[in-house]
Amino acid sequence: MDLELLFKENKEQKLFGRYITLAEVEPLLLQLNTNNQLKKVGESVLGKPIYSYTIGRGKTKIYLWSQMHGNEGTTTKALFDFFNVLHSKSEFANALLEKFTFCALPLLNPDGAEAYTRVNANEVDLNRDSQNLTQPESRILRAVFEDFKPDYCFNLHDQRTIFGAGTAGKPATTSFLAPSFNEERDINESRLKAIEVIVAINDVLQKFIPGQVGRFDDSFNINCIGDTFQNLNVPTILFEAGHYTDDYLREETRKFIFFALIASFSYLNENDLVSDAIDKYLNISQNNVVFYDFIFKNIKINYDGIEIITNFAAQYKEELIDNQIVFNAYFSQIGNLENKFGHFEYDGKGAKYSDDFGDFPRIDEMANFKLNDTIIFVNGLIKS
Template identity: 35%
Template sequence: MNLKLAFLALFAGIFCTAQENDITESLYGTYDKYREASLDKRRIKHRQLQPLIAEYRQSPKFKVQTVGESIEGRKLSLISIGSGKTEVFLWSQMHGDEPTATQAIFDILNFLDSDDFNDEKRAILESCTLHFLPMLNPDGAEVFQRRNRLGVDINRDALQLQSPESRVLKRIRDSLDADFGFNLHDQSTYYNAERTQKPATISYLAPAYNYEKEVNEVRGNAMKVIVFMNGIIQKYAPGQVGRYNDDFEPRAFGDNIQKWGTSAILIESGGYPNDVEKQEIRKLNYVSILSAIYTIAKGNYKDIPLEEYEKIPENDRKLFDLKIENATYPLLGHDYVIDIGMNRLEVDEEDHNNFWYSSRILDQGDLSTYYGYETFDASGYTIVPGKVHPETMKSVDVLNKLKIESLLKSGYTYIRVADIPKDMLKSPFPIHIIGSKFEIPEFNIEVGINPTFLLEKDGNIEYAVINGFLIDIDKGPADFGNAMIYR
C-alpha cells in the first residue's frame, strides 16, 4: 500500500511538472500577443502608465485603487484581480531606474485581461488574488535615478518609513497580509553567475528575516518558488541565473516583509547579450512570474526540495562590456603585456528619455578571472595611440562624406570640427569630434580614462577601440553606440 501511494505521488508530481512546463512553453511562445507595445524603452514615465491603468479601472475583471501619492504628487495605483484565498502582492520600481519588471507587469495584466488560457487563468484566479503596484517610485523614474525625490533609498526605509512611498508599501502589505510578495528590481548588467562568463540575467533572493538566517516555513516557501523559477529561466538563458548573498539587512523591505509573514521573493533583472533595452529579460520576467503564480495556485511548489535553493550559483561582479586580453603596451621604452577591462557607462540626456555612452577603463593588468560580454584576444597586437586628423572640418555634415574606416586605418581617432552644434551631445561616427582649440591629453592606458586606442599588428592597424567599442576596421563598426565630443 505504501509503495502504491508513493508511486501515485510520484506520478502526480511528474504530471504537475509536465503541466507547468506546458504553460511555460506556451507563455514563451505567445508572448508577443500580450506584450504592452507602448512600453518599449527602459526610461518609462509615470504618465505613460496612466492610460493603461485607466483601461483596467474600467474593466469589470479588475479592481483599481489609488493607494497614495509620491512626494511630487504622482498617484500610486494598486491593480487587483482574482477571488482566491492566497494573496499575492507584486510591486516594481521602488528604485526609479529599475523598470524592467514594470513593463512585464503590464504584459502580465494584458495576459490576464485576454480571452486565452482560460483553464490556466481560472486555476490562478480561483485560488489566488493578485495585487500589482507598478512603479512605486515614479519621481525617481521621471529622472531615471535610484532614489526618490527625498533622496531616500526606499528599499532601506522599512523601519523608519520616512517616505510616503514607503508608508504605502507597508500599509498595502499589512492590509493584504499577503502570502507571497514579489519584490521586483533591476541589477547591474555587470553581474555574472559565479565563476562563469555568463551574465546573471536574472538573480534571486529569499531574504533572511534575522541575523541567524534561519529558514522557517515562510522563507522556505519563497526558496521553493525561486527554485521553480530558476528551472524556467534555465530553459531560455541556461547558466544565466545568480543568487544574492542573504546577509540580513534590518532596514530592507524584503527582509522585513519576510519577517512580517509574507514569503518574499526578490527578483533582479541583470544583463543579456545585445539586449540594451532589456526586452528579452522583460520577456523572461513575464514567463517566469506567471509560471510561478501558476505553481503557487496549484500548490506544487511545496514538494520542491529546499536544498536545491543553495545550488543556484551566487552573484558575482566580474563582467566588462569589453575585455581586451594580452595586448602589448609600450611604455617608457619597454613592452608590457596587459589585459584591459572597460564599461560603456550611460549618460542620460536632459529629458531622461534617452542616453548616450561615455566609456571608461575600469581595470587593467591581469584580468584572467574576469569576463567580457565581448572579449578580444590581442596576442601579437600592439596598442597604438590615435592621432588628430590634420584638417579642420567646417561642419559635422562633412563627416558624412568621409570614409571613417580609412581614417582609422591611417591612425586617426580624432577629427576637428570648427562648428559643432551646441545641442550635439555625442558623435554618431566611430571617431571622436573635437573643437578647433581642444588639445588631446598625453596618451596613457590607465583606469578612469576613456578607452580609445588602436591595435597594430605587423605594422598594420587592424582594430580600433573608440569609446569602449571594438571595431574591426576592414569590416566596419558593428553595434556601435557613439563616440565622444570634446569641445
C-alpha cells in the first residue's frame, strides 16, 4: 500500500494548522453524516455539542477520541483524513468497514479547543478526571465507552516539542504507549494486545521517520483515561503527535499519525502474528525531555560586570491572538545545556550579546537580541 498516495488522496483540506475548533469540525461531520452516523452525545461546560461519529458494520469495535486537551488538534486532523478513507468506496475502505465498527468522538473538549487550552472551561484536565468524573466531557467519554463496549481504545493526543526519541538528538515526531493497568506495570493479555498494535505501527513508521518514534512513560495513574480503560481490560493505545523538523503547524506529523492509524487497522484486519512483541516494544526509544525550540551556543554576556561565554535556550509559547495561534519565543534557560538539543541551533563563536534591556538574556523575556550589534534576532530567528 502506498501510504503517501493514500494520504494525499484523502487529506481533509479544510483542516489546517494548530487551531482546530468546533467551527471547523462540525460542518465536516455534518457533511460525513451520509447514513445517520452522527449523534450528539452531550454538551460541554459551555453548552457546545459533543458528537460521536459511528461507521462500519464489523464485529471488532474501535473507540477513538481526540482533543481531550483542547490545544491538541493534530490527531483530529488525521482522524478526518481517515474518515475520508472510509468514505472513499475503495477496496481497502470496504474491507475496514466490513471488519470494524468505529466510534469516534472527534472533539471531546470544544471549550478548550476554542480557548486553545489544555483544560476545559472549568479549568479541569479531563485526563485526570477518569475516576471522579466531575466534568460533563468526562462523563460523556465514559458513557459512550460503556454503551459501545469497545474491543480497542485509541486515545489521541499531541505532545510538546521538548520530547526526543531517546537521547541521541532526534525529535519524538510520534510517540505511543500501551498504558499500565496497575502500579506494578504488569503485562496482561489486554495490555499485550495494545503492545502488539504499537509494534506494528512502529514497523511502518520506521520506514518514514527512522529513530523518531518514541515510547511514552508508562507510570500508572488510575485517574488517566488510558490507564482506566486498560484497567478495565480494554486494550488501549495512546497516540502522541510530536515535532517534525520545521513543522510547527504539524502538517507533516499529521501525515505520520494518519500512517499510524492505517497501520493499526491493517494489522488488526490481517490478524498478523507479532513475534517477540514485548521486546520489540521495549526497544522503542523512551521519550526524553532533551529539546528546546532554540539553543544559542558560545555567546558572550556581561553578568554582574563579568564577561563570560555561555549558552542559553528559548522556547515557543503558543498564544491565541485574534483567533490565530502565534508562536512567541521566550528565554527559558541560561547556562548548562549539556545533553540538550535545539530544533534551531546557532553557534555565536564568542559574539557579544545585547538587547534593549542590557547585556544578558533574562528568563521569560522575548528572544529579541543582537550579537556584536550586527546580527539581529527577532523572535528567536535571524532577521533577514
